[in-house]
Amino acid sequence: MAEPDGPVLEVRDLAKLYPLTQGVVVKRRVGAVRAVDTVSFALRRGETLGIVGESGCGKSTVAKLLVSLERPTAGTIHYRGNIQMVFQDPYTSLNPRMTVGDIIGEPFEIHPEAAPKGDRRRAVRELLEVVGLSPEHLNRYPHQFSGGQRQRIGIARGLALRPEVIVADEPVSALDVSVQAQVVNLMERLQDEFGLAYVFIAHDLSVVRHIADRVAVMYLGRFAEMGTGPEIYDHPTHPYTQALLSAVPVPDPVARTRRTRILLPGDVPSPANPPSGCRFRTRCWKARDRCATETPVLAVPSGLAGPAAHASACHFAEERAEVRA
Numbered sequence: 356m357a358e359p360d361g362p363v364l365e366v367r368d369l370a371k372l373y374p375l376t377q378g379v380v381v382k383r384r385v386g387a388v389r390a391v392d393t394v395s396f397a398l399r400r401g402e403t404l405g406i407v408g409e410s411g412c413g414k415s416t417v418a419k420l421l422v423s424l425e426r427p428t429a430g431t432i433h434y435r436g437n438i439q440m441v442f443q444d445p446y447t448s449l450n451p452r453m454t455v456g457d458i459i460g461e462p463f464e465i466h467p468e469a470a471p472k473g474d475r476r477r478a479v480r481e482l483l484e485v486v487g488l489s490p491e492h493l494n495r496y497p498h499q500f501s502g503g504q505r506q507r508i509g510i511a512r513g514l515a516l517r518p519e520v521i522v523a524d525e526p527v528s529a530l531d532v533s534v535q536a537q538v539v540n541l542m543e544r545l546q547d548e549f550g551l552a553y554v555f556i557a558h559d560l561s562v563v564r565h566i567a568d569r570v571a572v573m574y575l576g577r578f579a580e581m582g583t584g585p586e587i588y589d590h591p592t593h594p595y596t597q598a599l600l601s602a603v604p605v606p607d608p609v610a611r612t613r614r615t616r617i618l619l620p621g622d623v624p625s626p627a628n629p630p631s632g633c634r635f636r637t638r639c640w641k642a643r644d645r646c647a648t649e650t651p652v653l654a655v656p657s658g659l660a661g662p663a664a665h666a667s668a669c670h671f672a673e674e675r676a677e678v679r680a
């Protein structure tokens with residue numbers, strides 16, 4: 356399908372609406388939740404795209420669409436090779452009644468061609484070793500492991516079918532801070548070893564800072580801004596990104612005093628009834644009339660150069676590039 360250097364994953368104008376119904380027996384459709392709306396991106400081999408946004412903005416829905424756990428309402432997903440998912444909560448995503456060997460080997464039941472029957476035990480032992488667990492743990496059950504170890508088991512299961520792309524939905528959110536870095540480091544090592552591409556979903560910008568080559572900031576079902584790490588962290592042009600970054604703790608006390616915290620007014624509007632035009636306008640300190648009538652598209656502003664010239668869904672990205680949070 357694609358040339359060797361082409362993207363391993365290409366998503367265009369992806370949308371997911373969940374119908375809102377009323378009534379128990381006779382269900383009537385009374386509206387729709389716009390969980391994901393016109394999301395587009397491409398991912399290259401070995402690349403990590405971080406997707407960041409507050410709870411409810413549509414991150415998990417994007418993940419589920421990518422791995423076909425949900426069907427899109429609109430848009431297309433093209434991928435080269437195999438795509439697998441690592442789930443958020445390693446406590447609930449591993450079947451407590453299955454041994455670790457059976458959990459990691461389960462993909463081979465569905466795709467027997469990936470490891471011939473006689474080789475499966477060995478394949479599972481190899482996978483355990485690859486994620487830093489002892490092959491001796493094969494016959495244990497999930498409850499005998501810590502959270503970090505359980506997420507390693509989830510990653511081993513994700514690797515079983517040798518995917519090109521792994522979608523990791525908040526893979527470290529449920530883990531202690533001290534363990535989060537270990538799991539992120541493991542994922543980076545596996546990425547180098549296997550040339551994996553990641554869609555790495557996180558709740559806040561600090562989690563993906565180290566691992567992501569590019570970052571997409573999501574708000575109410577849409578991408579507000581997308582760019583490389585330095586573009587997003589040092590030159591944010593969307594007010595929402597600026598607000599998020601102003602809330603990230605800064606270790607350097609000098610830098611800390613130079614920065615003011617941007618407090619957004621109000622709550623995130625309901626995705627069942629999103630604001631017209633720019634979805635962020637109801638909380639944006641720079642919104643003008645145009646923002647209510649014209650939906651900004653995610654595009655590189657023509658008047659910007661250098662690191663400020665990256666995709667931003669703000670009508671006023673150009674002037675906002677001057678504003679440093």
Ligand code: ADP
Pocket residue numbers: 373374388389390408409410411412413414415416417626
């Ligand atoms: P996130 O992962 O960023 O927290 P989600 O993708 O889980 O966000 O949810 C996005 C929006 O879609 C939320 O408003 C959520 O309530 C809604 N939603 C998610 N799944 C469903 C579903 N199966 N049916 C109806 N609404 C859903």
Ligand code: MG
Pocket residue numbers: 414415416524
């Ligand atoms: Mg989620």
